[in-house]
Amino acid sequence: MIDPLLAADEEPGLSAAPPSYLSGLNPEQLLAVQTTEGPVLVLAGAGTGKTRVLTSRLAHILASGRARPWQVLAVTFTNRAAGEMRERVAAISGADAGKLWLGTFHSVGVRILRAHADKVGLRPNFTVLDADDQLRLLKQVMADANLDPKRYPPPMVLAAIQGWKDRGLTPDKVPDEDDRAEGKAIGLYRLYQQRLLTVNATDFGDLLLLVLELFTHNADILTQYQERFRYILVDEYQDTNVAQYLWLRLLARKNGNLCCVGDDDQSIYSWRGAEIDNILRFEHDFPGATVIRLERNYRSTPHILAAASGLIAHNDGRLGKTLMPGRPADPGSTKVELRGVWNGEEEARFVAERIAELERHGQRLSEIAILVRAGFQTREFEERLMRVGLAYRVVGGPRFYERQEIRDALAYLRVIAQSADSLAFERIVNLPKRGIGDSTLQVVHKLARAQNLPLVDAVRRLLDTDDLKPRPKATLSALLDQFAAWAKLAEILSPAELAKTVLDQSGYLAMWRADPAPDAPGRVDNLKELVAALESFDSLTAFLEHVSLVMENDAQAGAEKISLMTLHGAKGLEFDVVFLPGWEEGLFPHPRALDEQGMRGLEEERRLAYVGLTRARERAIISHAAERRVYNQWMHPPPSRFLEELPGEHVERAQIRGLDARPPGLAERDTAWSAPKPAKPAATFQPGDRVFHQKFGYGRVLISDAGKLDIEFDKAGMKKVIDSFVAKA
């Protein structure tokens, strides 16, 4: 309901005081909240109160009676952001925030798609496949097409398909010259889409692409949504891809009330198809747009702000914002701290010691974060923190729903909810072991492919023939009966009860109980946890959708623990103290980003560094190691080029040394030099030995003759090498 008093506030002269949700906003923020009509681009620098503006704007639109909750579409980038926004809008404007169309692009997409599934060839209970299933499906399609996966690596083909989907391209719209895998990829894309429809499933990209298709081919449906959504809000606009842009354009075409909030300096998802041009071109795409800049930063100390600004200034192609300190300079505030260490181990020790020290001075652990470039870097810190007894949590680490036993259990539920889900069926058809092996499945696959059937249907038909051997046939027949029985049970049991029954009767739980492996009990526990998680859902489909779209891992949020996460994962968060380890060439900027994207890649890495720095309120502590072991290989990376780009007057080197001198701490810690890596024993090599060479990588010895080796290297081919240059692998 609209509060008439609040609505009256909009009438000039009648209002006694501005509504409470407007108080405390600075002039730019206020403008961003109150400019409700027409296209608006809000360029919100880090820490400038973006979330506040978004929620106030939503509240304002609702409270002023401009729209009812279900007439507002608000899309965010993460589920976390969506949840937070819903909560805050509810707190400000009271009722009905639950009726807002508020969620990620993908969750809004799936909602629309389920309502009109028939229009795109799906049934409403379609499954959303995760990355793993996508790849398996593509591998099957490629096998059917007799394509050698060695020659055309499935992950590359899948990446191409995803890239096309991100750009809103269906198979027939992909230009021939964009084809990959020697002209095979477009055809595979088409077959892959066909197979998805057959098994009544979509992948992530489809949640955007198919909605786009739905809208462009059904003018009436498009109109319906255009009229419904009177106001559209988009968060993190810099990370939208082309498909999402086209989506928004279609939906906003009618009334034009599109407000996009973003920061071009924080665009870090180009590898996922994000198109930074979307935000750079907004004024061009939406003529007459109002552009509002939020440049007053209330989060970080002036030193941190200046360091981050100085760094990002090295990027070209920015819209240009200048972050101004919104809080007074505190004479006691520290500069950005920079620390060189000997190796990764010492880095972890340094960070842990520093944290312990801060904690002694009253710093809360929940306000400390260690932000790394790549997931594997967390391990060293975990080990150290565990050893010294500092509580931590890894945010976005291995996800609960991605564990093997959970995926297996989910596969059972998926088949029950949607029998055509062939990927799920295949996963559990022989789990626990039922004697259904390759040869049997081969027969099933052949029929399924020939007739374009889901696997279950293919099995059902084969039961009437003699194409299957008697024993597997009987087993499959029993299994299908079991599935039918469970499907019936699903109608009367709660999802949690159903899951319990299925895990029991299928023998899946018993399988793990009987497993002597040390991790088996943990898996049984996880399965119990899964059942517990199911209890808060009243429909199986709702739960499965939650699993596929909401990959959150926020169970322990708020606990008094250090947060350990990737830089990507930290976007949108803030902490008192932020550690930024691993600022070395070869790690950060990540060479792969450079290889694939060149200058653009470097700029994105720099933005990532910027995001990292601007997470910090009080302290940012950067470190780099002189020596690091990566995959069994010692690297001696120079410090990251980003270090030189930080403005010197806002940075404090912990110990004064030249950037490329030996790392500090070395002279004091003579152990580091006097006991370097154990001296290489003069190893002798036999033909057939696996060896490692600093330059040529791994290889195999073919001939060994008086210290001279002929080696066939995996990558570099045949080389003659002196034996002291290689080590046993």
Place this chain on the structure above:
DNA sequence: ATCTTTCTAGTTTTT
């Protein structure tokens, strides 16, 4: 059909 061994290839970020 399933278990065991051998080999190879891939190593970032995530809705």
Place this chain on the structure above:
DNA sequence: CTAGAAAGAT
């Protein structure tokens, strides 16, 4: 190094 696939053994 390690996961996953292929090949070989039971």
